[in-house]
C-alpha cells in the first residue's frame with residue numbers, strides 16, 4: 182500500500198456501490214468501509230446483500246446498507262436512485278460495478294435487451310439520477326469498465342436500433358459505450374464539480390465468468406493463470422474515488438491496477454451520440 186493510499190481517511194464519507202454484492206464491487210465496498218466510509222451496496226441477490234452488510238459491520242465504518250434491485254430494469258434502477266436521493270443529503274462517490282455476461286439474448290419485461298441494460302443503460306440512468314447528489318458532495322464517479330481502444334465503437338446500427346447483445350464479444354461494444362459516457366459526463370459535469378473516471382480492473386477472478394459452461398469453460402480455465410484477486414482493482418477504485426492525486430484527471434481511463442498513477446486520456450468519437458441514444462431510450466421508459 183502506497184503512502185497516498187494509507188492516508189485516505191474516509192470517515193464521514195458516503196458511497197454507493199452498484200454491483201456491490203459480489204466480485205470487484207463487493208471488494209471495493211469493503212475497501213472503502215475499511216477506511217471509514219459509510220457504504221450502500223446495490224445488488225440483486227438478497228442473501229449476498231445480507232452477507233455484505235454483515236462484512237461491512239465488521240469494518241471501522243461499523244455499518245453498511247444493502248438495497249435490492251434488478252438493474253436490468255430501468256424502473257427498478259430509477260426506484261433505487263429516487264430512494265437514495267430521498268435518504269441521503271449528498272454523495273461523495275458512486276462506483277458503477279454491476280455487469281453480467283449471458284450467452285443467450287433475452288428481452289426484459291421492459292422489452293429491452295438484458296445485456297444492454299445490465300452492462301450499459303442502467304449506468305446512464307443511475308448516474309444521471311444521482312448526479313444532483315454527487316454535485317452536492319462535489320463527488321466522484323468511478324465506472325469499472327475495461328481498457329477498450331478508442332477506435333472500438335458501439336455497433337451503431339444495433340446500438341441505435343434493435344439492441345441485441347450476447348456473450349463476451351457482445352460485451353465489448355457496450356464497454357466502449359460506457360467509456361464514451363465517462364468521457365461525456367466528465368465534460369458535462371465539470372462545472373458541477375463532479376469528477377468521473379473509468380478504470381480497467383485487469384483480468385479478475387470473479388463470478389462474472391460463471392456462465393462459461395461446456396466448451397466455454399475451457400476459456401475460463403485458460404484465463405485462470407492470468408487472473409488477479411479482487412482486492413487489487415478494489416484498491417484502485419477506492420483510490421480513484423477519493424485520492425487528491427487525480428484531481429486533474431476527470432474523464433481519464435486508469436488502465437493499471439499495478440501502477441495506479443498511469444492514466445490514458447479518452448479520445449473517443451461519437452460520445453454525444455452515445456449519450457443522446459441512451460437518453461432517448463430512457464425517455465421512452467419515463468415513469
Ligand SMILES: NC(=O)c1ccc[n+]([C@@H]2O[C@H](COP(=O)([O-])OP(=O)(O)OC[C@H]3O[C@@H](n4cnc5c(N)ncnc54)[C@H](OP(=O)(O)O)[C@@H]3O)[C@@H](O)[C@H]2O)c1
Pocket residue numbers: 199200201202203204205206207223224225226227229250251252253254278279280281299325326327382383384385386387388389390
Ligand atoms: N472480472 C473481470 O475480469 C472483469 C474485467 C473487465 C471488466 N469487468 C467489469 O467489472 C464489473 C464487475 O464485475 P465482476 O467481475 O466483479 O463480476 P461479479 O462478481 O459477477 O459482480 C457483478 C455484480 O453486478 C451485480 N449485477 C449483475 N446483474 C445485476 C442486475 N441485473 N441487477 C443488479 N445487480 C446486478 C451482481 O449482483 P448480484 O450478485 O446480486 O446478482 C454483482 O454484485 C462488470 O461490469 C464487468 O464487466 C470485470
